[in-house]
Amino acid sequence: MKKLENFSYTLDVELLRTLAEKYGTPLYVYDAEKMMNQYEKIKQAFSCIDKLGIHYASKANTNINILKLFKKKGIGLDTVSIQEVEIGIMAGFPPKQIIYTPNGVSMEEIIKAKEFGVRIHIDNLSLLEQFGQEFSLDYPIGIRLNPHIVGGGNEKISVGHIDSKFGISYYQFPHIKRIVENTKLKVEGLHMHTGSDILDVEIFLRGADILFDAAIKFKDLEYIDFGSGFKVSYNPGDVPTDIQKLGPLLGKKVNKFYKEYGKTLCLVFEPGKFILSESGYFLVKVNTIKQTISSVFACVNSGFNHFIRPMFYNAYHNIENISNPSGRVRLYTVVGYICEADTFGLNHQISEIHEGDILCFSNAGAYCFCMSSNYNSRYRPAEVMIYKKQDYLIRQRETIQDLLRNIVEITL
């Protein structure tokens, strides 16, 4: 299998070129085998833990085919909105395999989730009290705690710090306890999620201590949920979260806690990025090359309407010219066609680009398509999944009808 030198592609470059031709560009391509390998890596790393629950965080990519694939493999689902819950149910997940961890939602939405029968994580004292007053006896819940540990590679995705809107502060624990006792709520799970891109294994371990500290005070627990934050490399030099190291260290702590608690609980993780990110490739075509006084711009048939991470999070994504992979390397600034600054990559080293060439962005599986929009009235891209060596179109490219679908034309 021919691979590009700079970055480890799991798909053949010729295959990617063929797909660009067959389905057109811009195009998202996902490698199902890579997703499964990542899942296996997690299972392997935490194999010392007795009851392990892995729930894919569907907000990373909600294409129902991807959800069905995970369902088939026995992976659970983690959701953050009632619509994600519904898609999960449509994909065939049993409700108890779906965790719903929303933030800032209304009581009505929580009640809907209860009607679907999914596991609910409440992250707000007011909702906890309301839920307790109405449903305490017939519906156990989980509580999302904020352990006040700073994780996250970027302020937009760092959700565990002191001023964060996520979770109920660990310092408000006496208040949580009072509500639970007064309303006789049954607490079946404790949850924390400190944000994406956690580099340091110590962060997880400190979080674990805090969660166990709280957990020992609840008698009916079934599970403890550590959320996610497992990092993958975006840049060939990046260091991913060392889950091989984390697994045994956490395992030791967990087993010690189970002895104290008197029961083996399920240990849950909710990875999104770790499973999906590297499985995805985003293919675009170079419309024009523009040489200015200081830069060479490669202008592609896409923009932040399709792929917003570089602009929104300042994320680095590797970009290769798959039409000329062994050409002479030059510096290019890759930009989109949106009428606003939309730079995908500033001065990237890319093998010589000609107009019409296909560029491939790496790490396009998670938080890419799902954050796309119709800005500038552009169609959102098609999605293709490679499954058992076959390519399947899993989302059509949009058409003008899609742009007008919900418009109500009035007589003027």
Ligand SMILES: *Cc1c(COP(=O)(O)O)cnc(C)c1O
């Ligand atoms: C976003 C999110 C995740 C997934 O985070 P990743 O960094 O993609 O692994 C897990 N749990 C919750 C509650 C989330 O909001």
